[in-house]
Amino acid sequence: MNQPEQWQISGDAAELYERYAVRYILGPWAASLVDAACLAPGDRVLDIACGTGVVTRIAAQRVGSSGKVIGLDLNPAMLAVARSLPTASAAPIEWVQRSALDLGLPDRSIDAVLCQQGLQFFPDQPLALREMHRVLDDGGRISLSVWSSSGIYNTAVGNAVRQFLGDEVAVRFCASRKAPGEAEIRRLALEAGFLDVEVRVIRLEAHLPALDKFVLCHLASTPVASMLAGASAQIRHEIGISVTEQLKHYADADGVTYPEESFLLTGRI
Numbered sequence: 001m002n003q004p005e006q007w008q009i010s011g012d013a014a015e016l017y018e019r020y021a022v023r024y025i026l027g028p029w030a031a032s033l034v035d036a037a038c039l040a041p042g043d044r045v046l047d048i049a050c051g052t053g054v055v056t057r058i059a060a061q062r063v064g065s066s067g068k069v070i071g072l073d074l075n076p077a078m079l080a081v082a083r084s085l086p087t088a089s090a091a092p093i094e095w096v097q098r099s100a101l102d103l104g105l106p107d108r109s110i111d112a113v114l115c116q117q118g119l120q121f122f123p124d125q126p127l128a129l130r131e132m133h134r135v136l137d138d139g140g141r142i143s144l145s146v147w148s149s150s151g152i153y154n155t156a157v158g159n160a161v162r163q164f165l166g167d168e169v170a171v172r173f174c175a176s177r178k179a180p181g182e183a184e185i186r187r188l189a190l191e192a193g194f195l196d197v198e199v200r201v202i203r204l205e206a207h208l209p210a211l212d213k214f215v216l217c218h219l220a221s222t223p224v225a226s227m228l229a230g231a232s233a234q235i236r237h238e239i240g241i242s243v244t245e246q247l248k249h250y251a252d253a254d255g256v257t258y259p260e261e262s263f264l265l266t267g268r269i
Contacts, residue, residue: 009223014077016221018052018085024208025153025218026117029145029262030054032202033116034062036266037143042066043111045091046135048100048128049073049118053082053093059114060090067091070105072098100128108137115144117262120179129192136269142194146179148201148261153208153247157215160242161224164235169227173219185265194267202264209255211247212240 009017033055039045039062047056050071060069069091073079079095087093098104100115100122113132122128132142150158154177162170180188182199189197208214216236219228228236250256 009075009077009221009225013221013225014052014075014081016217016225017078018081019221020214020217021221022052022054024214025206026051027054028204028206029202030058030116033114033143033145033264034058036264037112037114037141039063039067039112044068044109044137045112045114046070046072046103046105046110046132048103048113048115048132049121050082050095051075051078051116053085053095055114055116056082056093057085057087057090059112060087060093063091065091068094070094070096070110072096072100072103074099101131103131103135105135107134108140110135111137111140113140113142113144115142117145117147117176117179119144119146119185120176125180125188126191129188129194133192133194133269138269140269142189142265142267144185144189144265145202145262146185146265147177148179148182148263150174150177151260152250152258153206153243153256153260156243156246157219157239159246160215160239161219163242164239165224165227165231169224172227173222173224175223179263182263185263189265189267194269197265197267199263199265201261203259203261205257206260207252207255207257211244211256212237214255215240215243 041064043063056071158174250258
């Protein structure tokens, strides 16, 4: 079995990631992930694979100034952007560069673990779930999401990238959607020791601005950024046009709106 693709990007790409991927693709899901953890004022929260911190900052607002929030990610560029963004009227956030496979936290030191679209990148998913379980205190909760499919937009971008930049680049771009399925994430959570494990599908209508420009900015925020930068202006133009054409049935006044689904797993110890 191939190792999961690690999501490593540079400083400039991390800023674009916050501006495009987080704002339009990940951000709309963040509140529902936090809601599922049933956070209360004073809770100690760990957000694993926090990226630029969209989930972390919502959690900090929920637990208030008496709470404690840690945003943990392996990518220093992501954390640099996370630290630069404001967090008002909330718990202080500690940003930590560390692997999900070795959290470096004491046993039973956390009340809630959050992980939005990170599990698919961990090279040892059972170990990552065991680490999440280890750091949770009695009554602790987990709220974790993974994509339920390749998705309408990502499939279209993957097709265009494969056509104009090649199979290898397409595989790297599509890695974020190569997530374990519903039965697999339930099994992983149960084997890690979680109780009352539930997996449900959550849905929303995703909206993206004009695709001919958005697609290129989005790709520049991913691990294929350097491959895109090395392509000619004509190739980049063709990628944007291809995705726009593939999604023409979802076009609206200022872009596209299309249905999207994700799995949301919850459990406790």
